[in-house]
Amino acid sequence: MRSEKLTMAVVGLGYWGPNRLRVINDLHEAEVGWICDLEPARLAHHAERNPLARATADIDEPLADPAVDAVIIATPVFAHEELATKALEAGKHVFVEKPLAASCSQAAGLVELAERRDLVLACGHTFLHSPPVQAAKAMIDAGDLGAIHYVSSSRVNLGPYRSDVSAIFDLGPHDFSILRYWIERNPATVSAIGLDAISPGVADVAFVHLDFRDDLIAHVELSWLAPSKLRRTVIIGSEKMLVYEDGSPEPLRLYDSGIEYRDPETFGEYQLSYRTGDIVSLRVEATEPIAAELRDFTGSVIDGHQPLANGEVAVDVLRTVEAAEASMTRDGEVVRVEASQVGDPAR
Ligand SMILES: NC(=O)c1ccc[n+]([C@@H]2O[C@H](COP(=O)([O-])OP(=O)(O)OC[C@H]3O[C@@H](n4cnc5c(N)ncnc54)[C@H](O)[C@@H]3O)[C@@H](O)[C@H]2O)c1
Structure with missing residues (x-):
């Protein structure tokens, strides 16, 4: 068991991503290390409210940071596969908002990649934690x-x-x-x-x-x-x-x-x-289900258990x-x- 906090990057700060920021900021076991969004005004707005997190429009920056353990992807679905693939290839554990990808075959590819890299892949099927x-x-x-x-x-x-x-x-x-x-x-x-x-x-x-x-x-x-x-x-x-x-x-x-x-x-x-x-x-x-699901995700990273909404469930x-x-x-x-x-x- 590791004792220090997991460092997370939150990518996508539109309607849903800020909920993740709020929940991570309340978790004992994790902290927000990076925030990322393509929209400069949105990024600046959340950077002001999360002064300890580094802000960027380019996901490659948090992915290159060895301190980052996990990435939360809260972008529209068409970007899920590309961003999650990059994050897994960079050796990060990944939590993707539902649906996992734009197609079954894309999602199955992510599951296979996560397994090969021995990384946690979870999907935001929030209601399973309700x-x-x-x-x-x-x-x-x-x-x-x-x-x-x-x-x-x-x-x-x-x-x-x-x-x-x-x-x-x-x-x-x-x-x-x-x-x-x-x-x-x-x-x-x-x-x-x-x-x-x-x-x-x-x-x-x-x-x-x-x-x-x-x-x-x-x-x-x-x-x-x-x-x-x-x-x-x-x-x-x-x-x-x-x-x-x-x-x-x-x-x-x-x-x-x-x-x-x-x-x-x-x-x-x-x-x-x-x-x-x-x-x-x-x-x-x-x-609160969105807190419970992130706790399940961080727990999976820490102790290796399968998250409730794992990649296989998301493919189904x-x-x-x-x-x-x-x-x-x-x-x-x-x-x-x-x-x-x-x-x-x-x-
Ligand atoms: N679990 C739930 O109950 C729930 C509820 C709402 C939305 N969602 C999911 O959350 C995801 C996001 O939905 P939303 O409504 O917040 O979308 P949104 O369009 O409001 O926000 C998406 C944000 O991602 C940013 N973005 C897009 N591509 C990016 C990239 N390559 N790098 C960095 N930032 C990028 C956009 O600039 C935007 O700010 C979707 O998958 C959606 O299905 C889940």
Whole structure:
């Protein structure tokens, strides 16, 4: 175990990167050594607020600094592969915001490079570190919900629009990574329809259907064109139902509800019994997910454990993203998703 702080370079200081700066500045085990952005005004703004960090527009400078242990890449996705490759080749551990890269093959290349160099590669699938998502995972694993029949999710808001990628590419990784974490395998097939209602060529709304086989399906609604913000996921199990609403004062509500079907004893007798029992609002920890994920990353660098959102998980998420994008361009055609390479027990 090393005792000194890890020195980090944060590359990309737009909307999301400054959150990383704030969190690293609060971590005991890490400090910001460098900040980097192509935009001079943005860089100057953050340099003033981080006087102990060196500021540059050129990532090669922190990469050449032997004091830098790790690099956080918070640039738009089209730059992820190039910057992460450079950082890994310079011998730095790397944390890349979601999605890991612009394609599965780029992401797989990064995973292979990190493995070859024996470096940590983690991806910012922030929701895997969200206490309600983890509590739901614990309930699913313990069988509290029974067999999962389906999951239905809405992730919608009015913006923020991105011009570089579709809503599937931007928002989908959140739900796809959560599903990957809960269900522990990739969907077998995906179909999606979408619409570029506002900005031609960039789908701002998409409805994605995922079939995991074994009687488990999921539906994900993604949109930048909705009247208000909603992040709501419903898990329907054979025993209980769970509603996860991110950002709500009651983020997890467990419904002791269900329907029981009894085989008819006589011809024409068809019996369903409805159960509507207690609704319990579950207490969840108030940990900040973006802090927890950076702590997981620094921990991986320090003690060598696999980060929760490791490169392999990030590749799996991109498998689903790519299949959904492909289906959307083919009017909802059912597209197969490549099986996970990360221990996929159902395959
Ligand atoms: N985990 C989450 O919940 C979450 C939320 C929002 C965004 N993100 C992810 O964070 C990443 C950044 O998104 P954003 O909304 O902050 O983008 P943004 O466009 O607001 O900011 C990106 C910044 O990167 C800089 N940049 C681009 N290329 C660069 C280079 N080669 N070197 C240095 N700086 C460079 C730009 O000048 C800009 O300041 C994306 O991958 C996005 O998907 C994650």
